[in-house]
Amino acid sequence: xxxxxxxxxxxxxxxxxxxxxxxxxxxxxxxxxxxxxxxxxxxxxxxxxxxxxxxxxxxxxxxxxxxxxxxxxxxxxxxxxxxxxxxxxxxxxxxxxxxxxxxxxxxxxxxxxxxxxxxxxxxxxxxxxxxxxxxxxxxxxxxxxxxxxxxxxxxxxxxxxxxxxxxxxxxxxxxxxxxxxxxxxxxxxxxxxxxxxxxxxxxxxxxxxxxxxxxxxxxxxxxxxxxxxxxxxxxxxxxxxxxxxxxxxxxxxxxxxxxxxxxxxxxxxxxxxxxxxxxxxxxxx
Amino acid sequence: xxxxxxxxxxxxxxxxxxxxxxxxxxxxxxxxxxxxxxxxxxxxxxxxxxxxxxxxxxxxxxxxxxxxxxxxxxxxxxxxxxxxxxxxxxxxxxxxxxxxxxxxxxxxxxxxxxxxxxxxxxxxxxxxxxxxxxxxxxxxxxxxxxxxxxxxxxxxxxxxxxxxxxxxxxxxxxxxxxxxxxxxxxxxxxxxxxxxxxxxxxxxxxxxxxxxxxx
Amino acid sequence: xxxxxxxxxxxxxxxxxxxxxxxxxxxxxxxxxxxxxxxxxxxxxxxxxxxxxxxxxxxxxxxxxxxxxxxxxxxxxxxxxxxxxxxxxxxxxxxxxxxxxxxxxxxxxxxxxxxxxxxxxxxxxxxxxxxxxxxxxxxxxxxxxxxxxxxxxxxxxxxxxxxxxxxxxxxxxxxxxxxxxxxxxxxxxxxxxxxxxxxxxxxxxxxxxxxxxxxxxxxxxxxxxxxxxxxxxxxxxxxxxxxxxxxxxxxxxxxxxxxxxxxxxxxxxxxxxxxxxxxxxxxxx
Numbered sequence: 001x002x003x004x005x006x007x008x009x010x011x012x013x014x015x016x017x018x019x020x021x022x023x024x025x026x027x028x029x030x031x032x033x034x035x036x037x038x039x040x041x042x043x044x045x046x047x048x049x050x051x052x053x054x055x056x057x058x059x060x061x062x063x064x065x066x067x068x069x070x071x072x073x074x075x076x077x078x079x080x081x082x083x084x085x086x087x088x089x090x091x092x093x094x095x096x097x098x099x100x101x102x103x104x105x106x107x108x109x110x111x112x113x114x115x116x117x118x119x120x121x122x123x124x125x126x127x128x129x130x131x132x133x134x135x136x137x138x139x140x141x142x143x144x145x146x147x148x149x150x151x152x153x154x155x156x157x158x159x160x161x162x163x164x165x166x167x168x169x170x171x172x173x174x175x176x177x178x179x180x181x182x183x184x185x186x187x188x189x190x191x192x193x194x195x196x197x198x199x200x201x202x203x204x205x206x207x208x209x210x211x212x213x214x215x216x217x218x219x220x221x222x223x224x225x226x227x228x229x230x231x232x233x234x235x236x237x238x239x240x241x242x243x244x245x246x247x248x249x250x251x252x253x254x255x256x257x258x259x260x261x262x263x264x265x266x267x268x269x270x271x272x273x274x275x276x277x278x279x280x281x282x283x284x285x
Numbered sequence: 286x287x288x289x290x291x292x293x294x295x296x297x298x299x300x301x302x303x304x305x306x307x308x309x310x311x312x313x314x315x316x317x318x319x320x321x322x323x324x325x326x327x328x329x330x331x332x333x334x335x336x337x338x339x340x341x342x343x344x345x346x347x348x349x350x351x352x353x354x355x356x357x358x359x360x361x362x363x364x365x366x367x368x369x370x371x372x373x374x375x376x377x378x379x380x381x382x383x384x385x386x387x388x389x390x391x392x393x394x395x396x397x398x399x400x401x402x403x404x405x406x407x408x409x410x411x412x413x414x415x416x417x418x419x420x421x422x423x424x425x426x427x428x429x430x431x432x433x434x435x436x437x438x439x440x441x442x443x444x445x446x447x448x449x450x451x452x453x454x455x456x457x458x459x460x461x462x463x464x465x466x467x468x469x470x471x472x473x474x475x476x477x478x479x480x481x482x483x484x485x486x487x488x489x490x491x492x493x494x495x496x497x498x499x500x
Numbered sequence: 501x502x503x504x505x506x507x508x509x510x511x512x513x514x515x516x517x518x519x520x521x522x523x524x525x526x527x528x529x530x531x532x533x534x535x536x537x538x539x540x541x542x543x544x545x546x547x548x549x550x551x552x553x554x555x556x557x558x559x560x561x562x563x564x565x566x567x568x569x570x571x572x573x574x575x576x577x578x579x580x581x582x583x584x585x586x587x588x589x590x591x592x593x594x595x596x597x598x599x600x601x602x603x604x605x606x607x608x609x610x611x612x613x614x615x616x617x618x619x620x621x622x623x624x625x626x627x628x629x630x631x632x633x634x635x636x637x638x639x640x641x642x643x644x645x646x647x648x649x650x651x652x653x654x655x656x657x658x659x660x661x662x663x664x665x666x667x668x669x670x671x672x673x674x675x676x677x678x679x680x681x682x683x684x685x686x687x688x689x690x691x692x693x694x695x696x697x698x699x700x701x702x703x704x705x706x707x708x709x710x711x712x713x714x715x716x717x718x719x720x721x722x723x724x725x726x727x728x729x730x731x732x733x734x735x736x737x738x739x740x741x742x743x744x745x746x747x748x749x750x751x752x753x754x755x756x757x758x759x760x761x762x763x764x765x766x767x768x769x770x771x772x773x774x775x776x777x778x779x780x781x782x783x784x785x
Contacts, residue, residue, distance in 0.1 A: 007400045008418070009328040009410045016328070024331040041362040060559045113432060114482025116439040118453060119475045122592055126468060129600050153432045160428035164394050198390040199429050202344065202383055206436070209347040218588040220557075223347055224549075228557040231550055231684050234711045237361070240353045244346045251345035357685075360692040368678060368694070445658060446681035448689070454679055457659035458667075460592045464616045467595060 052235040056242055061229060068225030069246065075139065075211040075221065079146035080204060086147055087154025092184055094159050105155070112152025118213045120145040125217045142214035150207050157199045161192030201258050205251045222246070289469045292459050296470075299455035300477055306369070306441045306451060310376040311434050317377055318384020322422075323414055325389055336385065344382035348443050351379050356447045368448030376437060376444070383433045390429070391422030424496035431489035435482050452477070533740035537604060538577045545570040546589035546597050546606035546731070550682050552707035553764045554609050562586045565703075566607040568760035569626055569730075569751075573605075576747050591659035595619050598733045605744075606731035609701065611661045612781060613726075622729030622781035623744035626757075628774060630722040631662045632702035634690065634709060637717045641696055646723060649673045655686035655695035662699050665724040683708060691715050706768035729781050741783035752776045 012020065042048050055061050093105035115123075124144055128136040136144075165188055173183040193200070212223035226243040230236035321339065324332040343351060355375040356368070366374070395418060403417040423430075445454025456474045460467050528535035537543050547566055548555030555566040567586070574584050589597055589608050597603045598620045609629070612622045633654075635643055643649060650672045656662045658679035667674045678695055680686050686698035687708040698705070702722065709716040732741055751757045758773040766773055 007397050008326055008413060012328055020329050020331070027331065038362050045361050047361055064559045110483055110486060111479060113435050113486070114479035115475055116442055116453065116478055118442060119471060119478070122471055123475070125593065126596050135602065156428045156432045160426065164425045195394045196390055198386050202386050205345055212347050212349060216590050217593060220588065223349055227682070228549055231552065231556070232558060236353065236684065236688065237358055240350045244350045244354070247347060247350070248342055248345040252341055357688050357692065360694060365694065445679070448678040448680055450679060454658045457591055458663050461659040462615065462664045464595055465618050467592065471592070
C-alpha cells in the first residue's frame with residue numbers, strides 16, 4: 001500500500017482490529033471449505049488423477065511448452081518496445097495544437113483501437129505481400145498487429161496522464177521559459193507516465209497474452225502449444241491450469257519489475273527536481 | 286459483390302450478439318471493478334489481499350484460458366449455465382480486473398490534499414470513497430476506461446470459440462463458404478468493428494468533456 | 501585402414517549421391533514445379549494442427565493421414581522427411597497461403613468445393629471423409645437421424661465443412677447449433693452435458709471417443725460425403741496437379757495408401773481401408 005491509498009484511513013483502532021480478525025477468520029473458514037469441496041468434486045470426476053497430471057513431468061512436453069513460451073516472449077518483447085515508442089508519439093501527437101499532426105494521430109489511434117487484433121493480423125498477412133511484394137513472416141505479422149493495437153492504447157493512457165496533471169505544471173514550465181516541446185518532454189510526460197504506470201503495466205500484460213491470437217497466421221506460441229498438448233494428452237483443464245500458472249508467474253515478475261523500476265524512477269526524478277531547483281537558485285543569484 | 290450483400294444481414298445479426306455481450310459485460314465489470322478497487326484501498330488487509338490475488342490471477346491469464354476454466358471447469362464442480370451466461374461471467378471476471386487497476390491508477394492520481402480535506406470534515410472511509418475519491422478517480426480515468434471497454438468489445442470475439450455465435454465466429458463460417466470474397470467478408474467485419482469502436486470512442490470523449498475537471 | 505581407403509569410399513558415396521540426385525531430377529520435365537521442388541530438396545506443406553488422426557501437431561512434429569500423404573508425395577520428389585516444412589493453416593488462411601505461394605501445397609482436411617475451385621486448384625481427391633454424429637454413451641436422447649437433432653444442441657467447429665453443409669441442407673438443425681473452435685471442446689461439452697451431440701469428420705469423432713473411453717459414442721449417422729483434395733496454387737499449367745494425381749494412383753496401387761490409412765484413421769474407424777476415390781479434381785484425365 002503506497003501513495004494516496006494510505007491517506008484514505010487512520011490506523012485501525014482496537015475494535016476495528018478485532019472486527020477485522022473475526023471477519024477474516026469466518027471468511028477464511030468459508031474459503032477453505034470451498035477449496036475442499038472443489039477438490040472433492042474434481043477428484044470424484046477424475047480430474048486429479050495421476051494420468052491427467054503426470055505428462056507435465058515429461059521432458060518432451062516441458063520442452064514443447066517452453067518452445068511456445070519463447071515464441072510468446074519474443075513477440076511480446078519486440079512489440080512492447082515498438083508499441084511504447086509509437087504510443088508516446090501518438091499520445092503526444094494527439095495533444096499538439098497543429099491539426100496536420102493531430103489528425104493523423106487521432107486516425108491511427110482510432111483505427112488501432114477499433115480493429116480486433118485477430119483481424120489486423122489477417123489483414124497484414126493478406127495485404128502486406130500484395131502491397132509491398134514482401135513476404136511478411138508470421139513473427140512480424142504478429143508483432144506489427146500487436147504494435148498497432150497496443151500503441152493506440154498506450155497513446156490514450158499517455159494522453160489521459162498528461163490531462164490529469166494540474167494546469168499549474170504547464171503554466172510554471174512556460175513561465176520559466178521552456179518551449180512547448182520542452183514542457184512536454186521534461187515536465188508533463190515524465191509525470192504522466194509515472195501516474196499511469198499501473199495502466200501501462202496492464203497493457204504490457206495484455207500484449208504478452210495477445211500474442212496468442214497469432215495462431216490464426218500459424219504463429220505457434222504458448223497458448224497454441226497448450227491447445228495441441230491438451231489434445232494429445234486429453235487433459236485440457238490440467239494443461240490450461242499449468243499454462244495459466246506459467247502466464248501468471250511471468251506476468252507477475254514483469255509487473256513487479258516494472259513497478260519497482262517506476263518507484264525507483266520516481267525517487268530519482270524527485271531528486272533531480274530538487275537538484276534542478278538548486279541550480280536555478282544558484283544561477284539567479 | 287452480390288455474394289457479399291447476401292452475407293451481410295447474417296453478419297449484422299451476429300453483431301447484435303456481440304453488442305449484447307459487450308454492454309452486459311461492461312455493466313457487470315464496472316460494478317466488479319469499482320468494488321474491487323474500493324476493497325483494494327480499504328483499511329481491512331484481507332480484503333486488500335483478496336483483490337490483489339484476484340487481479341494478479343485473472344488479469345495475468347489469457348482470456349482464452351479464463352474462458353476455458355469457466356466454461357469447462359465450473360461444470361466439473363456442479364455449476365452449469367448457458368454458454369452465453371458463461372461468456373458473460375468470463376468476460377466480467379477478466380474485464381473487472383482491468384477496471385479495478387485503471388481505477389486504482391486514478392485514485393493514486395488524486396491530490397492527497399483532497400483526501401485529507403475530506404477526512405478532516407469527518408467523513409468515514411466509505412464516504413470519502415463515495416463522495417470524494419471515486420467521482421474524481423472515475424473522471425480522470427475516462428480515456429483509459431474507454432480503451433478497456435473497447436478492448437472488451439473486441440474480446441467478446443473469444444466467446445466464438447465457446448459456443449456463442451458472435452461476429453468473428455460468424456465471419457469464420459462465411460470465409461469457409463465464400464472462398465472468392467474472403468477479403469471482402471473480413472473487410473466488412475473490420476469496418477463494422479471500427480465503426481462501433483469509433484461510436485464508443487465518441488461517447489466516451491463526450492463523457493470526458495462533461496467530466497473534465499480543470500485544476 | 502588407410503586414408504586412401506577412406507577417400508575411395510568418400511568418392512564412391514559422392515558418385516552414388518550424384519547419380520541418385522541426377523536421376524531424381526531427370527524424371528521431371530525442366531521448368532516444372534516437380535523439377536523445382538526436387539532441385540530445392542525441400543517442400544512446404546500446409547496442414548491442420550488439431551485434427552486427430554488427420555493433421556495433428558505432436559510434441560516432436562506432425563502426424564495423421566494428411567501428413568503421411570505429404571511424406572509419401574515428398575518421397576516421390578526425392579525429398580527427405582526432415583526437409584518437409586509443415587505450416588499450420590486455419591480456415592481464413594488456407595486459400596491465401598496458396599494464392600501467395602507461401603506453401604507448395606495444402607493437405608489439410610480440405611474438401612473440394614466449386615467455390616474453392618474458383619480461387620485455387622485441387623489435386624486428388626485422396627480421401628472420402630464423411631461427417632458423423634457423436635453423443636453421450638448410451639445415446640440418452642435416442643438420436644437416430646439428422647432430423648432428430650432439430651431443437652437439440654448440436655456442437656460443431658466454426659468455419660468447418662460441417663457448419664456449411666448443415667446450414668445448406670439441414671437449416672432447422674443449424675438454428676440450435678452451438679459452435680466451438682475445436683472438436684475436442686465439443687466432445688468435452690457433450691461429456692459435461694452442455695451439448696446434446698457433436699459433429700465433425702467421422703475419423704475425428706472416433707479418435708475423440710477412443711480418448712474418452714466409455715463416455716462417448718459415435719452414431720451410425722453419416723452425412724456430407726465430401727472428398728478431401730490437395731490444394732495447389734491456381735495455374736494455367738496443370739503439370740504439377742497431374743503429376744500428383746498420377747502419383748496418388750501409384751500410391752494406391754503399391755499399398756502405401758492403405759498402409760497410411762490403416763495406421764491412422766483405420767485404428768479407430770472399423771471396416772478397414774475404403775476404396776480410394778477416383779482422382780480428378782482440377783486436372784481430370
